[in-house]
Amino acid sequence: MKYEYRFKNKELGEACFTIFGREFVLDEIEQQIPDEEDFINLECDEWDANNKLFNAHIEFSKEEIEKALVYDSDDWNLYPEVEPPEEGKYLVTVRLLNGEVKTEMDWYYSADDCWANNSSDEILAFMSVPTPYKPEKSE
Structure with missing residues (x-):
């Protein structure tokens, strides 16, 4: 952090x-x-x-x-101590109602300070979505 x-x-x-x-x-x-x-x-x-x-x-x-705490694009950021820098897709670690903790994708709406799929009090941390792996073309 x-x-x-x-x-x-x-x-x-x-x-x-x-x-x-x-x-x-x-x-x-x-x-x-x-x-x-x-x-x-x-x-x-x-x-x-x-x-x-x-x-x-x-x-x-x-x-x-x-x-x-400040936003770190290369690591997990505790939420709500740190807010995403912009609207968009993030990996989030979520605590479900049954206590299970899992990681999934979610969309953050900066204007409303809320998440599309999870309520804010369920989000434990978030991070930038990494760039997808692109294998080199073999010749």
Whole structure:
């Protein structure tokens, strides 16, 4: 399963991404989350084209960050913790009323956040349908 760090406060996240860039912010969070400090410190010093220094410094509590599951196209995704990224056909692992667990195909409707053949509370996990095997033509 894949995880990413996200801002609980979306406005704070957007401000940080605007000032420092998304990749830099996420890299800094990834590096600083395990340390013993209670806060994340973002800082940069850049010289502009006119040789003027731009300095930015933001500090915020680690409580502003959450670790969230994200969609993984190559593995099973827990449902409903992760939703399919788009409408379409998926392999699903389903718990039936009798307790049996099985895997089958189902169609996800993104507009309604529902499945065609199974109610959402029966779906345990889903994954992308793999590309069918195509044997090479022998000559």
